Amino acid sequence: MSAAENKNRELKSKSNSGGYIWLLFLAIVAGGVNLGWGVIQGQKNQDRLTKAGNLRVLSQQVAKNASEASKGNPEAFSLLKASVKEFEAQYSHLTTGDDSKGLDPSPDAILNNELAQVGDLWQQMKRNAEEISAGRETVVRLYQISSELSSSIPQMEFLYTNVQDVLLDNRAPAQQVMFATRQAVYLERIIRSFQKVLVGGEDAETASENFDQDVEIFGQILTGMLEGDDMLSSA
Numbered sequence: 001m002s003a004a005e006n007k008n009r010e011l012k013s014k015s016n017s018g019g020y021i022w023l024l025f026l027a028i029v030a031g032g033v034n035l036g037w038g039v040i041q042g043q044k045n046q047d048r049l050t051k052a053g054n055l056r057v058l059s060q061q062v063a064k065n066a067s068e069a070s071k072g073n074p075e076a077f078s079l080l081k082a083s084v085k086e087f088e089a090q091y092s093h094l095t096t097g098d099d100s101k102g103l104d105p106s107p108d109a110i111l112n113n114e115l116a117q118v119g120d121l122w123q124q125m126k127r128n129a130e131e132i133s134a135g136r137e138t139v140v141r142l143y144q145i146s147s148e149l150s151s152s153i154p155q156m157e158f159l160y161t162n163v164q165d166v167l168l169d170n171r172a173p174a175q176q177v178m179f180a181t182r183q184a185v186y187l188e189r190i191i192r193s194f195q196k197v198l199v200g201g202e203d204a205e206t207a208s209e210n211f212d213q214d215v216e217i218f219g220q221i222l223t224g225m226l227e228g229d230d231m232l233s234s235a
Contacts, residue, residue: 047103051090055118058087062129069132072143072198077136084129091115091122146198153187160184179221186218 061083068076196207
């Protein structure tokens with residue numbers, strides 16, 4: 001084999017090797033790009049999983065704060081508002097993305113199924129939460145009244161017991177003793193009806209009517225005992 005042929009074969013071998021090296025280089029670059037994309041997508045999926053977990057925790061907080069707010073806890077209203085706002089932000093990141101972190105919207109398969117179902121449930125929960133928040137002043141005031149009644153009615157019952165004793169000791173007419181005794185009964189009914197109104201439910205409307213009626217009759221009897229009233233016998 002001549003020197004020229006050896007030279008050509010050597011050049012061809014180097015050329016082939018160079019070609020293989022370029023192919024390997026391109027393969028490594030492509031692999032690096034895919035790896036980088038995979039890492040990015042993996043990070044995005046992790047972010048979505050984190051936000052999905054946040055939604056579960058926030059929904060529990062919304063339910064808890066709504067329950068506490070409906071019981072007249074003033075601080076719970078602020079917590080309820082904050083938890084609703086945060087839930088909406090986290091849910092929006094999953095549905096429309098989060099530009100601040102380069103997070104794209106969730107895949108259509110998730111958007112149209114799981115996230116759609118969560119969205120429907122959330123709208124119902126949000127409406128309930130907004131109704132509770134809108135009635136903040138009323139709810140808080142009602143529970144304040146309940147607290148005042150709970151502390152004052154036992155005292156009033158004690159005083160009416162003393163009134164009965166005084167009436168009996170002074171041989172007052174039986175009708176006056178009866179009215180004094182009935183006042184204690186009305187007091188019990190008033191607080192019981194008011195508590196049913198606060199709890200709500202099917203009996204709330206009836207309890208409200210009973211409350212109004214008992215308060216009116218109690219007031220009439222009290223006024224009659226203080227000022228005298230011939231019509232008390234019809235109470």
